[in-house]
Amino acid sequence: MINNLYSLLNTTGFVHLTPGMIVMWVIGLTLIFLAIKKQYEPLLLLPIGFGILLVNLPLTGLMEPDVGLLWKFYHYGIHWEIIPPLIFLGIGAFTDFGPMLANPRLIFLGAGAQAGVYITFFASHAMGYNIMEAATIGMIGGADGPTTIFIASKLAPQLLGACAVAAYSYMAMVPIIQPPIMRLMTTKAERQIKMAKARPVSKREKLLFPIVSTFLIILLIPASAPLIAMLMLGNLFRESGVVERLKGAAQNELMNIVTIFLGLPIGATMHADIFLQPKVLFIFVLGLIAFILSTVTGLLLAKAMNLFSKEKINPLLGAAGVSAVPMAARVVHKVGIEADKRNYLIMYAMGPNVAGVIGTVIAAGIFITLLAP
Amino acid sequence: MSPGGIFIQGIISVFFGMTMLYLSIKITAFVVDRMALKNKGEARDDK
Numbered sequence: 001m002i003n004n005l006y007s008l009l010n011t012t013g014f015v016h017l018t019p020g021m022i023v024m025w026v027i028g029l030t031l032i033f034l035a036i037k038k039q040y041e042p043l044l045l046l047p048i049g050f051g052i053l054l055v056n057l058p059l060t061g062l063m064e065p066d067v068g069l070l071w072k073f074y075h076y077g078i079h080w081e082i083i084p085p086l087i088f089l090g091i092g093a094f095t096d097f098g099p100m101l102a103n104p105r106l107i108f109l110g111a112g113a114q115a116g117v118y119i120t121f122f123a124s125h126a127m128g129y130n131i132m133e134a135a136t137i138g139m140i141g142g143a144d145g146p147t148t149i150f151i152a153s154k155l156a157p158q159l160l161g162a163c164a165v166a167a168y169s170y171m172a173m174v175p176i177i178q179p180p181i182m183r184l185m186t187t188k189a190e191r192q193i194k195m196a197k198a199r200p201v202s203k204r205e206k207l208l209f210p211i212v213s214t215f216l217i218i219l220l221i222p223a224s225a226p227l228i229a230m231l232m233l234g235n236l237f238r239e240s241g242v243v244e245r246l247k248g249a250a251q252n253e254l255m256n257i258v259t260i261f262l263g264l265p266i267g268a269t270m271h272a273d274i275f276l277q278p279k280v281l282f283i284f285v286l287g288l289i290a291f292i293l294s295t296v297t298g299l300l301l302a303k304a305m306n307l308f309s310k311e312k313i314n315p316l317l318g319a320a321g322v323s324a325v326p327m328a329a330r331v332v333h334k335v336g337i338e339a340d341k342r343n344y345l346i347m348y349a350m351g352p353n354v355a356g357v358i359g360t361v362i363a364a365g366i367f368i369t370l371l372a373p
Numbered sequence: 374m375s376p377g378g379i380f381i382q383g384i385i386s387v388f389f390g391m392t393m394l395y396l397s398i399k400i401t402a403f404v405v406d407r408m409a410l411k412n413k414g415e416a417r418d419d420k
Contacts, residue, residue, distance in 0.1 A: 108388070122376055213394060
């Protein structure tokens with residue numbers, strides 16, 4: 001009788017609980033709290049948080065290879081590199097490259113912010129992470145969730161959960177992290193610089209951009225093809241004006257569906273045994289450093305460009321070179337307004353902001369070209 | 374490749390890629406402007 005009771009008890013999850021699992025519940029519940037109460041990237045942090053809870057319930061087998069439901073989502077969606085490019089299709093359908101085309105020199109600010117990615121890569125490797133892990137950690141500085149997930153799935157799948165959560169957390173915290181750095185790195189006079197009026201961009205230019213840039217970037221960095229191709233296809237849907245249904249599907253239905261299938265398995269990669277290691281937890285510190293460095297290098301590049309340029313750039317725009325769209329551009333606008341109430345920077349900041357998306361993809365493509373097995 | 378090599382090659386490649394993108398935008402804008410001017414001229418000639 002006692003043996004039967006013991007066997008019965010053994011089939012429940014209660015006796016298989018570990019302290020690590022309970023710590024992970026707290027982390028999962030914290031993410032769910034932040035998503036609901038603080039609205040920090042709720043579309044991703046909510047399913048990620050729930051995924052963490054699920055995978056840290058014992059005996060579920062949800063991440064058991066070939067069998068588990070969440071393993072299938074992970075394997076066919078992320079490991080097969082299907083979901084991040086589909087997210088990029090939606091981003092392309094949402095993105096107006098007009099502000100970037102109107103002021104193309106601001107593109108370089110999107111490149112400047114990538115310096116933080118490479119500095120963190122170098123620092124992470126020096127601190128003992130292997131070269132592929134270091135590249136994945138560095139990508140957090142690009143503040144681009146799908147690209148971080150894409151590169152992690154290729155180079156360091158064991159760090160996927162931590163890197164994805166770090167990337168999305170810092171993207172959500174752009175309004176907290178960036179403004180003090182922007183104020184520290186610029187004078188009030190610099191923040192008050194008014195941008196020259198941007199030239200108008202014709203519809204034909206907007207239409208040609210996704211086609212020309214697809215050829216150019218993929219010919220230069222073939223490894224960036226999955227992300228750039230989908231980004232520009234989405235943008236072509238938007239700018240062509242003849243496939244409103246496809247544009248709408250990419251922006252809404254498809255984006256929403258893939259977001260669910262992205263967040264849940266990412267959370268499910270965060271099992272206590274894998275996640276609660278100093279090496280993994282330290283990624284959050286390095287990710288924050290990467291993000292700060294990307295902001296700093298963007299600001300410094302904008303200041304450097306002013307040394308050689310007749311038309312001055314408001315250096316705050318450099319901070320928009322990280323690709324958290326449109327949050328970073330909004331933050332630039334807000335800090336600009338604080339210095340001068342009539343200085344509207346939002347449309348100018350969207351230029352480096354969308355250039356940052358392209359810059360991050362190029363940076364990821366280079367890592368993959370040089371490091372992928 | 375060493376981490377230092379990747380670091381340098383990475384930064385150079387990102388800036389090179391963005392420079393090419395900058396040039397392609399400039400060239401596209403120039404071509405589109407010329408085409409618009411040409412079309413405007415042809416429309417005027419037709420009148």
